[in-house]
Amino acid sequence: MGWIALLLLAAAAMAALVLLRVDRLLWSMVGAALMLGAAGYAWQGSPMLAASPAQPDRLRVAEDPSLVDLRERMLGRFTADAAYLIAADAMSRAGDTRSAARAILGGLNRYPQSLMLWTGLGTTLAMHDGNQLSPPAVFAFQQAIRLAPEHPAPLFFLGLAQVRAADYVAARRSWARALALSPAQASYRRDIAVRLALLDRLLAERG
Structure with missing residues (x-):
């Protein structure tokens, strides 16, 4: 050509x-x-090679908008530390999870006790590492759990990362604990329960 x-x-x-x-x-x-x-x-040049469209440097990361909404219902939105997560979300949607993690780390330098940012960091690091729970991602989730041991959000998003890593048994434990910690009147309780039920069905099918 x-x-x-x-x-x-x-x-x-x-x-x-x-x-x-x-x-x-x-x-x-x-x-x-x-x-x-x-x-x-x-x-x-390579005149004998067939033409092909250019490929982007990074793969785009698919993000479920319902998870962002769920996170905001669990952890809030209109806070100073939330601004860092909003910026990181935009970077993750563009496939730049490295910059997203850096944005969250910048927020943690200013708000080191932020449950929201430690939870978001764990999720972002797991995505950056190919949906694998690397030691840094596990550490971030552990920090979030240490800061708020009775809050369901860190356990829920840890479970989500475990599902993405195909560790369904561990994810089931995390989501069951997150559901147990969710207040009965919380708007997000049903979201967790539905996902847990779907995971139970998957585990039953797998035997």
């Missing part, structure tokens, strides 16, 4: 020379330029 495009370009250039009535003395200069370009392409 590369050679065909190059030949078409040369033909178009010659046609333009004729139509524009360029002095024939200049034709040799144009021809030399075209030949130089062809030689460079043959040397450094």
Whole structure:
């Protein structure tokens, strides 16, 4: 395909020379330029390879908007530390989980006792590590649990990371504990219960 495009370009250039009535003395200069370009392409290009669309440097990370809504109902939204998570969400949606983690770490430098930011850091690090619970991600979740041992959010999002890592038995324990810690009147209690029921069905099917 590369050679065909190059030949078409040369033909178009010659046609333009004729139509524009360029002095024939200049034709040799144009021809030399075209030949130089062809030689460079043959040397450094890959004319025999089929064309293919360019691929982005990073894969986009699919994000469920309902999880953001659930997180905000569990941990709040209109707080100073939440602004760092909102920025990190935008970076994660663009596939830049490294920058997302850095944004959250910047927030933790200012709010080191933020339950919201430690929970978000655990989730973001797990995503950055290919949905695997790496030691840094586990540490972040543990810090969140240490800060608020009776809050369901760290356990729920730990369970979510465990599901993404295909560790369904551990996820079941985390979600069961998160449900037990959820107040009866909390708007998010049903969300956790539904996910736990679906996980139980999956575990039953797997035997």
